[in-house]
Amino acid sequence: MPQPPPSGWRGRRLVFAAAALAATLFTLDRAFPPNLARLHPGIEVLDRHGRTLSTLPAPGGIWRLPTAPADLPQHLIAMLLAAEDARFRWHPGVDPLALSRAAFQWIRAGRVVSGGSTLTMQAARLLEPRPRTLRSKFVEILRALQLEARFSKDEILAIWLTLAPQGGNLEGLRAGAFAWFGRSPSQLDAAEAALLVALARRPEALRPDRHPMAARAARDALLRQRAPGAGQVSAAERDLAFATPVPTARQPMPRLAPHLARQLAQGAAPGARIATTLDRDLQAAAEALTEDRLLALSDHAAMAMVVAETQSREIRALVGGSFGVETRAGMLDLTRAIRSPGSAQKPFLYALAFEAGVARPETLVADLPFRFGSYAPENFSRDFVGRITAADALRQSLNLPAVALLSEFGALRYATALKLAGSPPRLAPGAEPSLPLALGGAGTTLRELVALYALLGDGGRAAPLVTLPTPPTERPEVVLPRAAAEVAGILVNPFPGGGPAGVAWKTGTSWGGRDGWAVGLDARHVAGVWVGRPDGTPIPGLTGRGAALPALAAIFARLPAAPRAPLTVRATPRPFGEAADRLRLLFPMPGAVLAEGGPVTLRAAGGRRPLVFLVDGAPIEHQRARREAAWVPPGPGFYRVTVLDADGVAAGAELRVR
Structure with missing residues (x-):
């Protein structure tokens, strides 16, 4: 006769079985984790305040932006939970009550009335789309349990908010907010929030651009079934929402600073949110100004613009060209194009000459016909003014005095100084620095030229412009401790035709009218404008004064009014023992x-x-x-x-x- 098992054996067997089951589930969970590949959103470029400047789609052309509960208004989150999963904060990923209700309705009606899916189960389905079958439902339940074991409730909600379909190639409520309403989701009202929540249920059948009546009916039904006082919308807000029309067309996705966004996206990880130094409001104003000014220029002309803060060298607005206009080579970032600066570099030459003692602002110079060997420069006006002070020669942008200063200062020495200041002159292969450097005889870029002018307003310190926030570092070396302030003061003049006061500015035109420049600075900002054809061909009648200077005056008028003030450039004292007027x-x-x-x-x-x-x-x-x-x-x-x-x-x- 068999002996009964020892006392306690049955209990130990249950413990062993439970441990084996737990080990098996743990092994399966690690062997088959949830697939998060679809969670990779597109790249987003932010301004200095964290606001969206530009977005780039995820692989496959899907507009999918990372979305967290904190990105959305609380009434939208409350509406979503009330409509989809009232017990989301309490269940372990599966809601037995909801599943039981769905099963009973299915049996009674002979069809699926409600799915009984929790938001966690929906998130699992969004991560791994499957046909709507019982087997798929079982897999969703297992995946939901896995998600609950790995992530917090807010992280699971973020998965849903990022992947919820919004019609067409739109996924996620932030993408939906930008596409259907043209603004950040944090600014959505009750009607807009209800439409996005409804869209996630039947995205193609409720697309407002194709089915506006159906979209409005679904939105209103969602608002109607949510009783006032449920925490998401008041009775007055709900009544107002019913009267709000639904959008009938998609809005463009955020696309400010597209040239910079495309550059920063190269090599960035999927889903990266890249912070920049730009200011969204100023960037939008600069782009609108550029498009407006281009209407008055040649059909083949393009315009580029850079605005930066002088002391930090942080770029606040950057317009690389007319993006998307094929005839104007909109895909090119013309702030990086190497072009001839014309007379726009003269202030730096004068500053070097003043610093070295070659001349002083009050020095009399000759603007008379003269040959420097075989080189015989002329003024733009083809005439000469005779004896004039160096300061007035700079203000009038006379060519003979500038070439004479370079002759005395030394072309090689000038080229070296440009390189040290971050604007190396691009010469023809095999060419040596020579006197035409004074008149723009070597290439530079708009960014480098603006950085040179920032030097004039920052006590003679040379530093490059930046587009990404950088930690504070040691202040750059002083290149022009005394003369920078002198030259900046010389250039303070009223804008022709009106504009803000206290701005130091200079224009330049390259040979043949290929490039028109205007660069200026005030007490806080430095800005530059370039006009020309992207292919470098001449534009008849183009001048920096006529084409670029009005845009420069307009952008300075749009800069923040406070704490803007007329230019009062500080001068850094010269090193001890170095006399400014030594013989x-x-x-x-x-x-x-x-x-x-x-x-x-x-x-x-x-x-x-x-x-x-x-x-x-x-x-x-x-x-x-x-x-x-x-x-x-x-x-x-x-x-x-x-x-x-x-x-x-x-x-x-x-x-x-x-």
């Missing part, structure tokens, strides 16, 4: 070798006038108020040139005449 012999330089024949112009800078020039100790007759003198070498040999100022300070150099 220097500019020409000849030490060790110079000159060819015999013809006069030589000796030039000095700094010092207190009158000046005396001597060759081998013998004074040369000249006008002592001037800083130059003509000397004719008597023949080949070595000579010592010296200059003395009124304080007895001397500077000199030895040269050879062959």
Whole structure:
């Protein structure tokens, strides 16, 4: 006769069975986890305040944006839970009461009346779509339990909110809000919230652009069945919602700063939300202004614009061109295009010359016909004004004085300074820096040119513009400690035709009317505008003053009014012991070798006038108020040139005449 099992064996067997079942379920759960591949949304680019600037679709062209409960108004969440899953916060992923009710209705009616699915089960179905069968329902139940074991209730709700269909290629309530109402979902009213919740049930049958009557009926039914006081909408709000029409067309998805958004999206992870330094309101204003100004320009012209804060160098608005207009090469980011700056770089040349003591703002310069070897520059107006101060020569953008300054400062030295300031001149292959650099004889970009002007308003500090927030770093090195403020002050002039006061600005036009520029700065911002054809061909009659300057004045008028103020650029003190007016012999330089024949112009800078020039100790007759003198070498040999100022300070150099 068999013996009964030992006392307690049955209990231990149940424990072992339960443990084995738990181990099996755990193994299956780890071997077959929920598939979250569809959860990868598109890429979103945000402004400095976290507002949506631009969106890019997920793979397959689906507009799917990450959506969390915090992104939506509370009345929408309350309406969703009341309509779809009132016990969502309490059940473990499956609601036995709802399933029992659905099964009873199915048996009594002979068809599916309600699915009995919880929001967790719906989230599982959205992650892994399947045919609507009993087997699929069983799989959804298992997946729902898995989701509940892995995620919080808000995280599960976020899955539903991100994947809920909204008609066509729209998924998720944020995508639905942008597409059907053209604004952020946090701003939706009761009627709009009800439409999005209803759309998730039957997205194609209720698309408001195709079936507006059905969409309105479904929305109103949802509002009607939600009794006032349920927490999502008041009676007055519900009555007002009934009178609200449904949208009959899709709105474009957010697409501000499209060139920058496309650049930032390259290499970004799916679902990335990329924060930038741009300001959405200013970006929208800049794009609208650009499109408006283009209407008055040549059919093949394009416009690019950059606005940044001077001290931080953070870009607040960036218009790369007329995006989407094929005839204007809208896909190109023209803020990065390498073009000739014309006279727009002259302020930096003058600042370098002032800093080096080659000239001062009050220095008299000659705007007269002159040949620099084989190079004979002319003014844009084809005439000359004679003797003029360096400050006025810069204001009037005269070419001869600028070339003369570069001749004294040195073309190679100027090119090196441009490179150190973040704007390396792009020369033709094999070309060396030469005097045409003064008039835009090398390529640059709009971003680099705007950064040069920011230098003028930031105490002479050189730093690049940025589009992504960066942690505070050590302030950049001072390049032009004194002259930056002087040049910025020279450029403060009223805008022709009116505009905000206190803005320092300069225009430029490249040879043949290929590029028109206008760049300016005030106490807080720096901005630049470029106009031209993307293919670089000339535009007859194009000038920076006529085409770009009005847009520059308009964008400065749109900048925040507070704490804007007229430009009062600070100057950084010069290093101790470096006198701003020290006497220097500019020409000849030490060790110079000159060819015999013809006069030589000796030039000095700094010092207190009158000046005396001597060759081998013998004074040369000249006008002592001037800083130059003509000397004719008597023949080949070595000579010592010296200059003395009124304080007895001397500077000199030895040269050879062959």
